Amino acid sequence: MTGKKAANRNDILNKIRATGRKKLNPESLAKEVLANNRVALSQAITLVESNSEKDEAAAAELLRILLPHSGKSVRIAISGVPGAGKSTFIEAYGKFLINQGFKVAVLAIDPSSEVAGGSILGDKTRMNILASDPNAFIRPSPNSGNAGGVARRTRECIFLCEAAGYEYILVETVGVGQSETAARSMVDVFMLLGIAGAGDELQGIKRGIMEMADIVVINKADGDNLGRAKAARQEIQRSLHLFPHTDSGWVPRAGICSSTEGTGIAEINRWITEFLELVNLSGYYKDNRARQAVWWFRESIRERLLNDFRHSVPASTMEKLAEDVKEGLISVSEATSTAMKIYRENINQG
Amino acid sequence: MTGKKAANRNDILNKIRATGRKKLNPESLAKEVLANNRVALSQAITLVESNSEKDEAAAAELLRILLPHSGKSVRIAISGVPGAGKSTFIEAYGKFLINQGFKVAVLAIDPSSEVAGGSILGDKTRMNILASDPNAFIRPSPNSGNAGGVARRTRECIFLCEAAGYEYILVETVGVGQSETAARSMVDVFMLLGIAGAGDELQGIKRGIMEMADIVVINKADGDNLGRAKAARQEIQRSLHLFPHTDSGWVPRAGICSSTEGTGIAEINRWITEFLELVNLSGYYKDNRARQAVWWFRESIRERLLNDFRHSVPASTMEKLAEDVKEGLISVSEATSTAMKIYRENINQG
Numbered sequence: 001m002t003g004k005k006a007a008n009r010n011d012i013l014n015k016i017r018a019t020g021r022k023k024l025n026p027e028s029l030a031k032e033v034l035a036n037n038r039v040a041l042s043q044a045i046t047l048v049e050s051n052s053e054k055d056e057a058a059a060a061e062l063l064r065i066l067l068p069h070s071g072k073s074v075r076i077a078i079s080g081v082p083g084a085g086k087s088t089f090i091e092a093y094g095k096f097l098i099n100q101g102f103k104v105a106v107l108a109i110d111p112s113s114e115v116a117g118g119s120i121l122g123d124k125t126r127m128n129i130l131a132s133d134p135n136a137f138i139r140p141s142p143n144s145g146n147a148g149g150v151a152r153r154t155r156e157c158i159f160l161c162e163a164a165g166y167e168y169i170l171v172e173t174v175g176v177g178q179s180e181t182a183a184r185s186m187v188d189v190f191m192l193l194g195i196a197g198a199g200d201e202l203q204g205i206k207r208g209i210m211e212m213a214d215i216v217v218i219n220k221a222d223g224d225n226l227g228r229a230k231a232a233r234q235e236i237q238r239s240l241h242l243f244p245h246t247d248s249g250w251v252p253r254a255g256i257c258s259s260t261e262g263t264g265i266a267e268i269n270r271w272i273t274e275f276l277e278l279v280n281l282s283g284y285y286k287d288n289r290a291r292q293a294v295w296w297f298r299e300s301i302r303e304r305l306l307n308d309f310r311h312s313v314p315a316s317t318m319e320k321l322a323e324d325v326k327e328g329l330i331s332v333s334e335a336t337s338t339a340m341k342i343y344r345e346n347i348n349q350g
Numbered sequence: 351m352t353g354k355k356a357a358n359r360n361d362i363l364n365k366i367r368a369t370g371r372k373k374l375n376p377e378s379l380a381k382e383v384l385a386n387n388r389v390a391l392s393q394a395i396t397l398v399e400s401n402s403e404k405d406e407a408a409a410a411e412l413l414r415i416l417l418p419h420s421g422k423s424v425r426i427a428i429s430g431v432p433g434a435g436k437s438t439f440i441e442a443y444g445k446f447l448i449n450q451g452f453k454v455a456v457l458a459i460d461p462s463s464e465v466a467g468g469s470i471l472g473d474k475t476r477m478n479i480l481a482s483d484p485n486a487f488i489r490p491s492p493n494s495g496n497a498g499g500v501a502r503r504t505r506e507c508i509f510l511c512e513a514a515g516y517e518y519i520l521v522e523t524v525g526v527g528q529s530e531t532a533a534r535s536m537v538d539v540f541m542l543l544g545i546a547g548a549g550d551e552l553q554g555i556k557r558g559i560m561e562m563a564d565i566v567v568i569n570k571a572d573g574d575n576l577g578r579a580k581a582a583r584q585e586i587q588r589s590l591h592l593f594p595h596t597d598s599g600w601v602p603r604a605g606i607c608s609s610t611e612g613t614g615i616a617e618i619n620r621w622i623t624e625f626l627e628l629v630n631l632s633g634y635y636k637d638n639r640a641r642q643a644v645w646w647f648r649e650s651i652r653e654r655l656l657n658d659f660r661h662s663v664p665a666s667t668m669e670k671l672a673e674d675v676k677e678g679l680i681s682v683s684e685a686t687s688t689a690m691k692i693y694r695e696n697i698n699q700g
Binding site (some may be wrong): 217290331 | 406409410413414416418422502503506509560561585586588589592640643644646647648649651652654655656658671672675676678680681682683684685686687689690691694697698
């Protein structure tokens, strides 16, 4: 192309980049999100995920405007340890939903991001089909250092995606107890992904987490794996059967699928539909979402209190006290009183 | 007997009652506890369980003195819903241990006591054999209204009982998620009691709790129940097998017993011994207790912060905010900011 054309194109590109970078006020940002402007949605999520106090008011205002437009999606948690094939499953299931005419958003709760600043969705190439689809929105997990805050923010990002018109929100979460409880408290359906091990046991499913699952899926049920996957499903179905009653009245199911071959996806989707029909009829769906909101209110109070505490009591002091408690030099009560005294003094100064 | 003798006896009885009622200072109370004076141990526990701030310093001092004398017991949590036969099992197992020459203390974590002021061990008659044994100490759960505090105090009571020379501490806990986590964090071995249901399923075992168990026991395996109990054990063993690895390296076991006929008790006790040998060798035992101490330190900080919060923000305000969050009228962030503002103002005044 000629130098002139290239210059023109660069002008345009720069303009686009500029709008992308421009910081909008909550009102106009909300308007753009409601119009499903993807750049605006990304900006909105960044604002909500921000740790700086100066963004707090704007984030709250944005949520206040968009909250009435949220809540209409199907929220699904997809849990499983790295290697369980979460990404390939999400890609396959996401594509399945899009082919049915739905818009799909993918978020993540990643405890590691709180520690290492890493992200389980950071490697976009793992979902390149979905990432390139205009009806899909993929958001890597935030690189927040704010322990405990990540999950709460992910929940608020669900609202933003719903306001932008996404009808299925898939929340990817790595198989660690704490983040699972958080995930469970923000979705309608909790799905646990595993793969068959050498024997009939499951690989990499932490104890206690399977009990949360509405649907357990043995992924990678293809090729030589198919037989083992079927055996594992039977074992899981049997153990789920030990606990006939869940709060929702739903009897958890175990299925197999192959994300690469696309087998089993339709059945799992049918189960999700059946689950939603059941909980809608029983009223559990509505009650559960109300309970979740209150749970998060209490949770975020706890989170704020602990943050205040962390900011008022030096980490070194806490480590010293913890060490003494560990060594049995002082009782937990003693250590607690000491730490609380320091906290109270600094809070009263602040 | 003559009037004179009777008078004498009454004098003596009154003296005993007086010492029983007298409030000792931490030092002399500690000395009496170390001498295994049961009245003093009860007083010490009452002091540690006290909610009044004026007792706080004395309780801390008492624990400071006794902490070096604690830690030498085998701490066993015995969990199960009402009806699983916890009391009869504890009576049978406690008697078994006493016959082997051990001294046994029985404590309880009872969440209901936080709400209703009730107590799962209140009905002493349920353990009359053990209660009347000089080598057993049975303490009903505290009627504390201090939410979350009950479990922490139970843990401190473990130390008191250990200082008094009890070698096995059985912590009875009703099968509710939260108190189970607390119990898990103060014992060496977690035992879950259940009874066989009509089918092969377990009766009244909450999902998620079985995953915590080192040993699952199907109680009331006698008479017509024996067959069903054996079937249930097999099912549980199978499902425990799904999760081959625990942090301790111990593969959980499922057994059956009859507290009334005394069958199975010896085998369960052998398993506990094997478990302790394993974790002692691996070093897990020591590490676990250190981890637990630190966990409780963090936990009691959280507890104090929440108590401060409850005392500074009126319950009515919190209920109103929770209601608005529930109805989706305000976002969780908004409600949290409002509540935290009130808290900060009152804390700074206080």
